[in-house]
Amino acid sequence: MLNTQIIKTDGISIDYNDLNMAAKIIREGGLVVFPTETVYGLGGDATNASAAKKIYAAKGRPSDNPLIIHIAKPEDAEKYAFTSEVYYKLAKSFMPGPLTVILPKKDIIPFSVTGGLDSVAVRCPSHPIASKLIEATGVPLAAPSANLSGKPSPTCARHVIEDLCGRVDAIIDGGDSEIGLESTIVKLDGDSLTLLRPGAITADALRCVCASVTIAPAVLEQLREDERPLSPGMKYKHYAPTVPFVLIDGERERVIEFLKSEQKSKKCAILCYHEDMALLDNQNIIDVGNADNLESQAHILFTALRDADSFGVDIIYAHLPPKDGIGLALYNRMIRAAAHTVIKV
Ligand code: AMP
Ligand code: MG
Secondary structure, eight states: OOOOEEEOOEEEEEEEHHHHHHHHHTTTTEEEEEOOSSSEEEEEETOHHHHHHHHHHTTTTTTOOOOOOOOOSSGGGHHHHHOOHHHHHHHHHHHSSEOOOOOOETTSOTTTEEEESEEEEEEEEOOOOHHHHHHTTTTTTOOOOOTTTSSOOOOOOOHHHHHTTTTEEEEEOOOOSOOOOOEEEEEEHHHTTEEEOOOOOHHHHHHHHHHEEEEGGGGOOOTTTOOOHHHHHHHGGGGGGGGEEEEEESOOOHHHHHHHHHHHSSOOOEEEEEGGGGOOOTTEEOOOOOOOHHHHHHHHHHHHHHHHHTTOOOOEEEEEOOSSSTTHHHHHHHHHTTOEEEEEE
């Protein structure tokens, strides 16, 4: 059991001594959780195979599920991967920011970071504390989401403390994550892009830079047991509360009627649109924002799942989200948290 240090910040800047202490921990092979604009990351030195092993152990993550490496500037990718013209086109439009690009890896990145693959996932976060930490360590940070494997990704320090206190050397508290869902992941194949994981950089935004964008089947559908996803992480159960999570698909009024009757017969929690709050019994309901505000729903989703799970209910319900814009990312996370359970009303 490690004595985890909690480092407080104002969410934008970090004390100089705290920054140097965190950077030293990472350079010496330790683990530091840090805030990013997407979710919190569990960071270790991406050039150090034993640090990578510690990351997998701290999360309880299967070692064939590769880690994303975080860099301070898009051009730093040159040191760790083979870049291309399309990489720089994407970088110009979306970096620093919530976009991860899969590139062929160079030898300096150990196979323990890439789950044995000869490609590496590269991201340049825009969060000022993340950037400062990467610069101060002088190495790329291998950083998966800072949750225990299978749990919803953490979007505030409280979630990280719940999951990883005693399992990491330090946690930098940077307040609430701005976006609340993990980065968009794309794989480059010549001039074409495959979207492996949707996020705040939407498929339409990618199409403005690259004419050919294909959405990988695992984004929307459940893979068969024998199918191999392009992104190994897509095959694992993820984001799941401990009780069943069920999505309801149908017209708003019918969904409300269904939820009202469920509230009478079951101990249930509901992730509810703001406008519908007054229509339901107010026990165990969580306001996720207006029906048309998908950014708010994305921002709140992981907190709502953790909170609903702590109510001691038997089942959690939510609306099935639309699939456009950031809705695709929301849909992808929710359908997997629900293990593809959808009730049509
Ligand atoms: P997380 O670290 O929790 O944000 O998850 C990282 C995601 O990136 C997982 O779904 C991985 O499978 C995916 N990923 C990382 N590296 C690669 C790679 N080289 N090829 C394909 N997917 C990757
Ligand atoms: Mg994760």
